[in-house]
Amino acid sequence: MKELMRLQGICKVFDKGLDELVCLDDINLTILEGEYVCILGPSGCGKSTLLKIIGGIEKPTLGSIVMDEEVFEDGIPKSHLKDFGFVFQQHNLLEWRTVQKNLRLNLEIFRLKGSEWEKRVEEMLEIVGLQDYANIYPHELSGGMKQRTGIARALVHDPKVLIMDQPFGALDAITRNMLSYEMLDIWKKTQKTMIMVTNSVEEALLVSSRILVMNKKGEFISKIVNDVPLKARDEKIAYNDRYNELRKKLDDIVHEIQE
Secondary structure, three states, X not given: OXXXXXXXXXXXXXXXXXXXXXXXXXXXXXXEOOOEEXXXXXXXXXXXXXXXXXXXXXXXXXXXXXXXXXXXXXXXXXXXXXXXXEEOOOOOOOOOOOHHHHHHHHHHHOOOOOHHHHHHHHHHHHHOOOHHHOOOOHHHOOHHHHHHHHHHHHHOOOOOEEEEEOOOOOOOHHHHHHHHHHHHHHHHHHOOEEEEEOOOHHHHHHHOOEEEEEOOXXXXXXXXXXXXXXXXXXXXXXXXXXXXXXXXXXXXXXXXXXX
8 A cells, every 4th residue: 555644753742831741752653545543542642632633733843744745844734634534522513504514514614616526425425324314404313323424524525534533432332333334334435544543442443454552651552453354344253363362462452551
């Protein structure tokens, strides 16, 4: 796979009065086109801050980002924000807009007009299974459907990278599990590069192609290729030997971090 983005020596330091808080320390990471990267780590380790730096919401204190053979020393510029789509734990839908018009919001923001973009709205609704709910308002949707709308909105302007910060964390266990399978299907259909923070080892193993683990100091301590076959990632995945090997390995790493 082709390199899409490279982070070089990324550090993030926050001023706390007379003190400084080091949130990220010397992060080096290469993201490939079409990867589904999951990031695990304890609360407060800088996972969300890293996503914001990758997507241009936050600037790093030190380090550079290479993308499309351009080197950015001061974070991702505004001119490249269209390259990213964001999904957060809260769906952040506009309650006064229908599902369809919520998707159109991103097209309006990035000034994307024409029949091809209207067709794109329809395509994304179909991919997330909401084509019959285009004219429904958010308050009429279930939690899972709202999040699927948020995913479709994040993808509608055809970004290069989809960034997700614990997108299913606010959902009940059954809905969360269902959406994990749906997210895997969306990845297969769109072939998008996806980067997701999650607090679930099982969720990471179900959807990812690679798993990164951070410690409390904001450092990567483990990078694991998830080679569980895609055809084995179904309701019977818990019986897959490789899945259980990787789950034990990740459980041990996470447990060691929390001690």
